[in-house]
Amino acid sequence: MxxxxxxxxxxxxxxxxxxxxxxxxxxxxxxxxxxxxxxxxxxxxxxxxxxxxxxxxxxxxxxxxxxxxxxxxxxxxxxxxxxxxxxxxxxxxxxxxxxxxxxxxxxxxxxxxGYFLPWEERAGSAGVDHAFCAGFIDGLMGGKEELDCLRRGLAVSTMCRKDLTPSNSIELMDTCMKFCELSQQVH
Known part of the structure; x- marks a missing residue:
């Protein structure tokens, strides 16, 4: 203070x-x-x-x-x-x-x-909150619409779960989005 x-x-x-x-x-x-x-x-x-x-x-x-x-x-x-x-x-x-x-x-x-990540592809959850923020901010700073920013955040956090580390499984935004768009969304 x-x-x-x-x-x-x-x-x-x-x-x-x-x-x-x-x-x-x-x-x-x-x-x-x-x-x-x-x-x-x-x-x-x-x-x-x-x-x-x-x-x-x-x-x-x-x-x-x-x-x-x-x-x-x-x-x-x-x-x-x-x-x-x-x-x-x-x-x-x-x-x-x-x-x-x-x-x-x-x-x-x-x-x-959110996006569905098959259980057999999940390794951990370290860093998922930060990953969401990174994806959301990427969209925000790129001038994307709010809904797209949310989807980008969820895509990056979904990819984050594929490894025990916070970042080893995170790829380029386009790759994250394509992977998640191909996967079934959670209902």
Whole structure:
């Protein structure tokens, strides 16, 4: 905490970057179960985007994102809106292996199913959250539509599962997209 401003250093960093024209994107890392949305309000209110996995979203919003053990985009949208209500500037993206949602401050809403990776091709899950972020940001910075950004994030995170390391199985974006488009989407 900066004693002169009473703000967390992360909040100050995000605010200063945004003032300089940098698009600010926060990715939440796994949190302890005691964390709450209020713990992050100052930083979120200075940010453009937040990308969060399903379990962290459930923790900070104290909302289940699953109906009958299936990722529910409607419940994810409600949780995303709680995060948006902190003052986040552009959008909240919540992802799981089964799908992803984009909820914009402008009222926009996009959802897509995840990609199916056959069990025999799965090796691990190290880095899947970061892989999703990398794919999503690739689309965002490339000027892609929101739904395409979600699909890119899911494609890269799906490919990430093919190796025990966080990155050895990730290939060029076109290769990731082609592989996932050929595979059956999760329903």
């Amino acid at each position: 900066d004693p002169s401003t009473g703000r967390a250093e992360s909040t100050k960093l995000i605010r200063d970057a945004r003032k300089r024209g940098v698009t600010t994107i926060i990715e939440f890392a796994p949190l302890d179960r005691g964390a709450s949305l209020e713990d992050f309000t100052d930083t979120l209110s200075e940010s453009d985007y937040v990308i969060v996995n399903d379990r962290v979203a459930e923790t900070i919003t104290q909302t289940s994102l699953y109906s009958d053990s299936i990722f529910d985009p409607v419940l994810a949208r409600k949780a995303a809106q709680q995060i948006l209500d902190t003052g986040l500037r552009i959008a909240v993206i919540i992802h799981s292996g089964a799908g992803a949602v984009y909820v914009g401050a402008d009222g926009s809403f996009y959802k897509t199913n």
